[in-house]
Amino acid sequence: TTCTFKVRAVNATGVSEWTNVTATTKSDPLEFAIHGIKGETTCPNQGGQGVNKLFNFDEGDAWHTKWSTVAVPFDLIIDLNSVNQLDKFQYLPRLDAGNGTLGKGTVYYSMDKSDWHEAGTFDWKGSDVKTFVFEKQPVARYIKLSVVSATGQYGSGRELYVFKVPGSESYIPGDINQDKLVDENDLTSYMNYTGLRRGDSDFEGYISKGDLNENDLIDAYDISAVAIRMESGVSSRQVPSVAGEITITPSKKVYSEGETVEIRVSGKGLRSVNALSFALPYDPQALEYVGTEMTGMKEMRNLTNDRLHTNGTKALYPTFVNIGEKPYLEGDAELMTIKFKAKRKQKIDLNVLDGMLVDKNLNTVKF
Structure with a gap:
């Protein structure tokens, strides 16, 4: 953004004439980075260095898998908590490229954390910022990094930023009426349309956006996207997978x-x-x-x-x-x-x- 200011000097003897000064701000490098991300790993993490540290926009702390425990191979599953058209992600390793720095693996994306599509592989070395580009710019909610090589057989990182395509809209899963909120109104809509299938007269249009797992049916998965946010939401207590x-x-x-x-x-x-x-x-x-x-x-x-x-x-x-x-x-x-x-x-x-x-x-x- 370009801004113009008028400035003048003021001191004990008086003031100067006004002078025009023009300056242009730099663009925010994280303007299209997605906020509110959560993550989970298929290996245990060190206390106080959980995977949440990888998505908190604070490059001063870090995520690390459990010390003295081999982690590789493991999966890092990223929940964007919104549906986005993916542009790229940036992984910031430890500054010393020490234990846990990710080396080799495969990247996948998904709408439902069940049906995964391969986006490509990575082969990284060193402590510089690593960028993975989604060549096809897919629309997804979840990203998975299947890590097969990392320094010391651990996993670590200072930050991982996921970027949506510049100018694209994020969609909140479960916001079936598209008012930027997930609330009782969305739950009511899902209740009315439970069991609706593609081909039914009411399915096309905004109801189809509520088919979050893209199986052409409004089912328990789709409704759960709203239900887990209701009544103060579900607890953060970890439980085994279903x-x-x-x-x-x-x-x-x-x-x-x-x-x-x-x-x-x-x-x-x-x-x-x-x-x-x-x-x-x-x-x-x-x-x-x-x-x-x-x-x-x-x-x-x-x-x-x-x-x-x-x-x-x-x-x-x-x-x-x-x-x-x-x-x-x-x-x-x-x-x-x-x-x-x-x-x-x-x-x-x-x-x-x-x-x-x-x-x-x-x-x-x-x-």
Whole structure:
């Protein structure tokens, strides 16, 4: 920015004439660096030198993996906390290029921390600033550095700046109504559109931006992006990544007309489950949805939707999400019973689609 000033000297004997002075400010080298980034590693980090030190815009402190413990190979996973068109990132090693200075590895990007796309490799030496350029300028929320070589088999760094394409907009995940906030209004929108698929008349437009994992379906992952921010948000307490299996079993194989069809849903080996959803397509000429009886869902919000799609097909979308910090589903448990009414005598053969378990860090397991 160019600015013009008028200046004059003032002393005991008087003042001088006004003189015009023109100056131009330098551009901020971090103008397009993304703020609010969080990170995690697949190896332990040294106390007081957590990976948060790599993204705090303070080049005077540093991140370091746990001392006296081999870290390599490990992954550094970066959550931008926003969706951006990626330009580059800059890695600032230790000034002495000492232990932990990253050497070789591969860079990936992702929208959902599950489906990763390779962006290129790096092979670094020395203590100077290292720049990795995203040649295709992809749109992503997550970046992963898979490190296979580093000084002393550790990991360290003073700072890592991620830059979006100059002038491009950042999108807050879960801001489905695009008002620059993530709040109850967004949660309400997600509740209304749970189970909506690409091809449905309402999907295109702003609803499609809410499909954060880009699987053409509004599901538990998408809703979790809002839910984990509600009611003061989830705790920072570290938990193991989500795990477990879901089984769906009818109480019997053949039902007569008018009978209640009961579908039992149970979990095995569940761990850190903060949300779950799946699709249960059915023939509305044969079955009528009655309701879902929750038995082991703890404090999860029931967002189940019985949806008629634009193409005429029908499916039930059992969807349960913790709002804010709530107890997770753990261990083996009977979770719910889904009830239909049989409209004719029939053999029950339901196929589960798009099943997923989600934890508070948006890690997923599909079933």
